[in-house]
Amino acid sequence: MASEQLTKRIIACLDVDAGRVVKGVQFQQLRDAGDPAELALLHAEAGADEIVLLDITATSEGRKTLVDTVRRAAKHLFIPFTVGGGIRSLQDAGSIFDAGADKITINSAALANPALIEEIASRFGSQAVIVAIDVKRGEADAPEAEVCVAGGRKPTGRKTLEWAREAERRGAGEILLTSMDRDGTKLGFDCELTAAVAETVSIPVIASGGAGNATHFVEVFQHGKADAALAASIFHFGTHAVAELKQTLLQAGIPMRWPC
Amino acid sequence: MIAIVDYGAGNIRSVKKALEHLGVEAQVTADPQVIAAAEKIVMPGVGHFCRCDVLNKNLRESILGAISRGVPFLGICVGMQWLFGGSTEAPETCGANLFPGECSRFPAEVKSPHVGWNRIHIHNGSKLMRGVENGAFVYYTHSYRAPVVTETIASTEYGGVFSAAVENGNVFGVQFHPEKSGPTGLKILENFCGL
Numbered sequence: 001m002a003s004e005q006l007t008k009r010i011i012a013c014l015d016v017d018a019g020r021v022v023k024g025v026q027f028q029q030l031r032d033a034g035d036p037a038e039l040a041l042l043h044a045e046a047g048a049d050e051i052v053l054l055d056i057t058a059t060s061e062g063r064k065t066l067v068d069t070v071r072r073a074a075k076h077l078f079i080p081f082t083v084g085g086g087i088r089s090l091q092d093a094g095s096i097f098d099a100g101a102d103k104i105t106i107n108s109a110a111l112a113n114p115a116l117i118e119e120i121a122s123r124f125g126s127q128a129v130i131v132a133i134d135v136k137r138g139e140a141d142a143p144e145a146e147v148c149v150a151g152g153r154k155p156t157g158r159k160t161l162e163w164a165r166e167a168e169r170r171g172a173g174e175i176l177l178t179s180m181d182r183d184g185t186k187l188g189f190d191c192e193l194t195a196a197v198a199e200t201v202s203i204p205v206i207a208s209g210g211a212g213n214a215t216h217f218v219e220v221f222q223h224g225k226a227d228a229a230l231a232a233s234i235f236h237f238g239t240h241a242v243a244e245l246k247q248t249l250l251q252a253g254i255p256m257r258w259p260c
Numbered sequence: 261m262i263a264i265v266d267y268g269a270g271n272i273r274s275v276k277k278a279l280e281h282l283g284v285e286a287q288v289t290a291d292p293q294v295i296a297a298a299e300k301i302v303m304p305g306v307g308h309f310c311r312c313d314v315l316n317k318n319l320r321e322s323i324l325g326a327i328s329r330g331v332p333f334l335g336i337c338v339g340m341q342w343l344f345g346g347s348t349e350a351p352e353t354c355g356a357n358l359f360p361g362e363c364s365r366f367p368a369e370v371k372s373p374h375v376g377w378n379r380i381h382i383h384n385g386s387k388l389m390r391g392v393e394n395g396a397f398v399y400y401t402h403s404y405r406a407p408v409v410t411e412t413i414a415s416t417e418y419g420g421v422f423s424a425a426v427e428n429g430n431v432f433g434v435q436f437h438p439e440k441s442g443p444t445g446l447k448i449l450e451n452f453c454g455l
Contacts, residue, residue, distance in 0.1 A: 125307035257377040
């Protein structure tokens with residue numbers, strides 16, 4: 001019975017550089033179209049189930065701005081709020097939680113030092129730790145897909161399924177799986193890869209990379225067995241985008257939180 | 261003033277933030293005297309049930325004393341589980357035993373943890389759920405859950421039915437996170453603050 005199911009989550013992602021949202025943002029009622037705090041709130045009001053803020057800033061000055069951005073965004077946000085990008089230590093994670101994030105994502109730092117997952121999970125709880133896995137698989141079969149870092153440029157030699165299993169064992173609460181082959185293409189999520197990971201771990205898997213239309217979300221929930229799906233740019237075309245998406249998904253029989 | 265009990269568990273700041281948003285003065289504290297003097301007590305919590313050891317050691321008497329004097333108490337997530345007899349997550353750690361039974365892990369046929377938005381089915385006559393629509397969605401993140409008991413005022417279905425919320429006089433508990441459940445969650449916190 002659809003009404004008795006845990007709903008699938010729609011996650012709006014904000015890519016932030018030096019305190020400003022950087023992907024094509026077209027919210028019309030915004031005074032300041034690039035303010036992450038304002039955008040996060042609008043996405044929440046529009047029906048997003050969670051907000052993810054990914055910091056793409058590389059400078060230390062920008063890192064300080066991030067904590068301030070997180071604090072401002074968290075202030076009036078009463079849905080789950082995740083922050084990622086450049087978190088390399090327990091201290092980094094602590095300052096992000098202090099600023100009001102509910103969860104953090106770690107990626108290359110976890111690959112370099114897998115014990116970091118345990119460290120953060122044992123201090124803040126597994127529910128607060130999302131391990132982000134970027135995958136570039138090209139023509140390879142899903143089980144052979146390799147984890148990469150540096151925006152897909154640098155292969156790590158780690159196999160995706162094995163790394164996902166290790167992340168779970170070390171205390172990750174969720175996996176954020178990004179297909180670097182699909183990222184930015186709007187060709188749809190990599191359902192085969194998502195399903196392979198979702199069947200390997202028992203923690204929730206968030207699919208990312210490739211969202212272009214509502215059908216892509218239907219596919220990733222039905223065939224990709226994803227627990228949640230994340231997208232950035234497709235939600236930036238107006239506040240009604242999430243509502244319309246959720247209605248389409250409900251019609252396809254996918255449990256959604258709606259009305260919110 | 262509402263005392264938010266700090267015993268090393270997570271999500272304390274988000275609870276404080278939500279209460280501040282509602283215009284309510286709240287103080288995060290681990291001081292038994294502050295807790296004993298509070299008008300209301302909120303005990304948040306995410307993480308492992310064994311964290312309640314710290315609580316049992318330092319704050320159990322002041323909390324139970326306040327509850328017996330009629331001070332409204334709200335336990336959230338692990339804070340609600342503590343109101344029961346205990347949890348199979350940490351069998352050595354005692355609960356407050358204000359509600360019967362013990363918390364246990366979800367059965368193997370469903371994914372655990374239970375993370376995300378699910379519906380609550382509200383029983384009539386709850387003070388905490390006043391004005392909240394039956395079937396409303398709330399945000400969960402947990403691997404252990406409390407059984408359905410006489411005092412259950414809302415339940416959720418996931419790997420069987422479990423207690424989403426319990427209420428008995430001045431003692432309340434919610435398994436979900438009202439501070440992360442959008443307008444529905446804020447309404448529930450507002451109901452508690454208005455008691």
